[in-house]
Amino acid sequence: MKPRLLVVLAVIVAAAVLVSLTQLGAQTVRVRVTTTTSLYATGLLDYLEDQFRKQHPNVEIDFIAVGSGEALRRAEMGDACMVFVHAPSLEKQYMARGAIAEGRIFAYNYFIIAGPPSDPARIKGEDDPVDAFEKIYEAGEEGRALFVSRGDNSGTHVKELSLWEAAGLDPRGRPWYLETGSGMGNTLLVANERGAYVLTDIGTYLKFRKDGKIPNLDVMVQGGDELLNIYSVYLVPTCSGEEAKYARMFADFVAGEAQSLIGSYKVDVYGQPLFYPAQGKLDWLAEKWQELAGG
Amino acid sequence: MAGEALEIAARSLAISGTATLLSSAWSVVLAYLLARSPRASRLLVPFLEALVGIPTVLVGLLLYLLLSSQGPLGMLRLLYTPRAIVVGQAILITPLITSVAYRVLTHSWSMYGELALALGAAERQAARLVFSESLPGLAAAVVMGFSRAFGELGVALMVGGNIRGYTRVITTAIALEVSRGEFGLALSLGAMLVAILVLVSLTLRFLGRLREQ
Amino acid sequence: MSAAIELRGVWHMYPGSGRWALRDVSLEVAEGRILAVVGPNGSGKTTLLKIAGTLYRPTRGTLRLWGSDFWAVDGDERLRLRRLVVYVHEKPVLVRGTALHNVAYGLLLRGAPPEEALSRARRVLERMGAGELAGRERGQLSAGEAQLISILRAVAAEPRVLLLDEPTAHLDLEKRRRLASLIRELRGRGMGVVVATHDYLLARSIADEVVVVEEGRLKARGPPGEVLEV
Ligand SMILES: Nc1ncnc2c1ncn2[C@@H]1O[C@H](COP(=O)(O)OP(=O)(O)OP(=O)(O)O)[C@@H](O)[C@H]1O
Ligand SMILES: [Mg+2]
Numbered sequence: 001m002k003p004r005l006l007v008v009l010a011v012i013v014a015a016a017v018l019v020s021l022t023q024l025g026a027q028t029v030r031v032r033v034t035t036t037t038s039l040y041a042t043g044l045l046d047y048l049e050d051q052f053r054k055q056h057p058n059v060e061i062d063f064i065a066v067g068s069g070e071a072l073r074r075a076e077m078g079d080a081c082m083v084f085v086h087a088p089s090l091e092k093q094y095m096a097r098g099a100i101a102e103g104r105i106f107a108y109n110y111f112i113i114a115g116p117p118s119d120p121a122r123i124k125g126e127d128d129p130v131d132a133f134e135k136i137y138e139a140g141e142e143g144r145a146l147f148v149s150r151g152d153n154s155g156t157h158v159k160e161l162s163l164w165e166a167a168g169l170d171p172r173g174r175p176w177y178l179e180t181g182s183g184m185g186n187t188l189l190v191a192n193e194r195g196a197y198v199l200t201d202i203g204t205y206l207k208f209r210k211d212g213k214i215p216n217l218d219v220m221v222q223g224g225d226e227l228l229n230i231y232s233v234y235l236v237p238t239c240s241g242e243e244a245k246y247a248r249m250f251a252d253f254v255a256g257e258a259q260s261l262i263g264s265y266k267v268d269v270y271g272q273p274l275f276y277p278a279q280g281k282l283d284w285l286a287e288k289w290q291e292l293a294g295g
Numbered sequence: 296m297a298g299e300a301l302e303i304a305a306r307s308l309a310i311s312g313t314a315t316l317l318s319s320a321w322s323v324v325l326a327y328l329l330a331r332s333p334r335a336s337r338l339l340v341p342f343l344e345a346l347v348g349i350p351t352v353l354v355g356l357l358l359y360l361l362l363s364s365q366g367p368l369g370m371l372r373l374l375y376t377p378r379a380i381v382v383g384q385a386i387l388i389t390p391l392i393t394s395v396a397y398r399v400l401t402h403s404w405s406m407y408g409e410l411a412l413a414l415g416a417a418e419r420q421a422a423r424l425v426f427s428e429s430l431p432g433l434a435a436a437v438v439m440g441f442s443r444a445f446g447e448l449g450v451a452l453m454v455g456g457n458i459r460g461y462t463r464v465i466t467t468a469i470a471l472e473v474s475r476g477e478f479g480l481a482l483s484l485g486a487m488l489v490a491i492l493v494l495v496s497l498t499l500r501f502l503g504r505l506r507e508q
Numbered sequence: 509m510s511a512a513i514e515l516r517g518v519w520h521m522y523p524g525s526g527r528w529a530l531r532d533v534s535l536e537v538a539e540g541r542i543l544a545v546v547g548p549n550g551s552g553k554t555t556l557l558k559i560a561g562t563l564y565r566p567t568r569g570t571l572r573l574w575g576s577d578f579w580a581v582d583g584d585e586r587l588r589l590r591r592l593v594v595y596v597h598e599k600p601v602l603v604r605g606t607a608l609h610n611v612a613y614g615l616l617l618r619g620a621p622p623e624e625a626l627s628r629a630r631r632v633l634e635r636m637g638a639g640e641l642a643g644r645e646r647g648q649l650s651a652g653e654a655q656l657i658s659i660l661r662a663v664a665a666e667p668r669v670l671l672l673d674e675p676t677a678h679l680d681l682e683k684r685r686r687l688a689s690l691i692r693e694l695r696g697r698g699m700g701v702v703v704a705t706h707d708y709l710l711a712r713s714i715a716d717e718v719v720v721v722e723e724g725r726l727k728a729r730g731p732p733g734e735v736l737e738v
Contacts, residue, residue, distance in 0.1 A: 041474050062456065063459065078365055412590070
């Protein structure tokens with residue numbers, strides 16, 4: 001066969017395949033949403049989408065799960081129409097730049113500090129997480145304790161860094177401070193293996209704990225406004241058309257109608273809620289959000 | 296759950312299968328052109344062979360930067376669609392299919408191409424014989440390409456986004472289940488992935504056997 | 509009368525080898541005659557035959573087929589000339605299919621109707637007493653049988669000049685005798701035959717003329733009785 005003929009043939013095949021692919025999924029509206037991995041991993045967002053689609057079957061909410069920082073960055077790039085995040089200080093920066101807007105708090109829960117049952121840093125029952133971090137730092141320097149960090153610019157990581165900052169300490173680079181650079185689940189497994197302390201969201205912790213994957217990690221510090229974890233949803237101003245319209249509808253749904261669903265989500269599984277609805281506590285949450293965002 | 300797993304498997308098969316067909320179309324042509332021009336191949340083939348192991352996330356990242364709304368190809372609106380994964384995987388496996396097909400075709404040309412010309416074949420008849428005798432080798436190249444596309448994670452995650460019911464493929468589903476702590480589920484998905492790969496390879500082998508007879 | 513094949517000042521170097529495989533070789537091959545090419549391993553016999561058979565383009569020098577500069581013409585004319593000369597590899601290569609299909613393959617390439625090609629192939633096989641090989645697949649043939657099939661495939665294509673590279677390497681004595689008589693018969697029909705071989709018995713018994721190749725050069729040329737000293 002003549003080479004030129006083959007080239008033409010290959011181009012035709014390639015073009016045909018691409019064209020046929022473009023025809024797929026023409027009539028449904030797809031709403032691109034970036035979100036944090038830990039939130040997505042709980043399954044709450046898929047569950048809310050399923051409920052939403054009962055009223056709007058022609059809409060697909062496309063969740064793209066990445067770290068909070070990445071979720072906001074991609075939104076700014078114009079690659080998402082809506083963002084679900086829990087990193088107030090980052091959110092504030094992106095809002096100031098106009099990359100995201102119309103923020104609404106829709107849920108909250110609490111981070112917890114988990115650690116080995118032997119509790120070498122003696123933090124169990126501590127009220128103030130900042131004090132607990134100070135003790136971990138001290139114990140770490142004395143070679144008695146380890147701390148595992150996400151190190152991935154996720155909401156949980158941002159939270160952890162703000163606690164160190166509040167304590168006036170910088171653990172980065174210390175030999176007892178391990179950065180996994182990976183998701184919450186993997187970070188918990190590392191902490192469990194190494195007998196280390198770790199800051200974690202409640203959802204991932206309960207799931208791994210219930211499955212018996214982290215027997216070596218007990219809850220050390222919980223509750224208190226310092227560990228408050230606030231989830232917000234934002235719209236992206238550069239997004240337009242049908243996609244923007246349905247994005248707003250979904251945000252309304254999550255912040256409104258769906259609030260009771262959020263409070264009861266998986267209570268039957270874990271015996272306690274993973275999330276608390278924001279409705280009714282918005283003023284308090286807004287105030288706390290400002291504090292967390294840094295002024 | 297089982298229904299969803301099947302749906303994910305079917306989607307993976309469609310996406311990676313399309314990517315493999317697409318990539319095979321241009322890779323085999325490229326391999327043939329290289330096999331027929333020693334000078335170009337001396338320059339290009341080592342380059343292609345080196346790229347066989349290119350990290351999948353790197354291809355994913357480059358493609359993401361291209362396809363992002365602010366990227367040069369943003370207006371195609373391909374990001375976070377199955378098409379984006381198809382394109383990414385097709386690019387990813389091009390060096391693999393091309394370099395294996397190149398080996399197969401050069402070897403085949405030195406035997407059968409030369410034979411055909413010796414017997415008085417026209418260039419086109421020689422090429423036809425070379426391709427016909429190369430089919431088992433080319434099929435192996437295609438199976439390898441499919442296997443790499445089917446088992447890769449980086450491209451599917453970066454430009455597909457692991458969107459439930461849309462761009463979630465077996466590998467991204469495994470990654471998600473691992474992050475959720477659902478190791479059992481992740482393992483069954485992995486077993487399914489391997490089973491499909493073996494099945495595809497055996498099917499092609501069987502078809503080759505039929506053809507020999 | 510111009511020669512059927514004429515090499516003039518041919519030099520050849522395989523790409524990347526850095527050595528001349530042929531140095532300044534000039535040679536004519538006529539129809540109706542048998543030429544034996546002898547010489548040690550690696551002296552350049554195969555290279556010479558493949559250049560004569562249009563498979564390699566010489567690095568330097570010209571190849572004329574029936575007066576035309578082969579590498580200067582193209583398209584249909586080149587194909588027409590190529591079909592007049594058939595080279596048989598020293599390592600037999602068979603295409604997928606039966607021995608019969610293989611013997612018919614050269615004719616099929618030339619556009620002969622399949623039935624005609626197959627019946628002619630069968631006659632050629634039977635002429636060599638190899639009729640019973642007809643139905644065998646290529647994987648089911650011994651080395652000698654495969655070599656015989658690859659020679660007969662070229663014979664069946666009826667070229668004007670046949671180039672045989674080491675044709676008796678795998679053949680038993682009986683087959684060698686039959687092959688020698690077949691080659692003489694072909695000469696009788698006006699075909700030119702060039703045989704590169706280490707088989708001096710064969711060269712002595714059939715060749716009209718012998719050339720000796722050494723280190724890529726033609727060292728001697730003449731009747732077998734003179735050139736092939738024991
Ligand atoms: N494909 C190739 N690439 C590089 N060098 C080659 C190639 N084929 C042959 N040569 C070299 O060219 C020279 C001539 O080889 P050729 O095959 O013509 O020898 P020959 O006379 O046929 O030997 P033999 O009796 O072993 O068949 C040798 O030095 C060989 O090493
Ligand atoms: Mg030789």
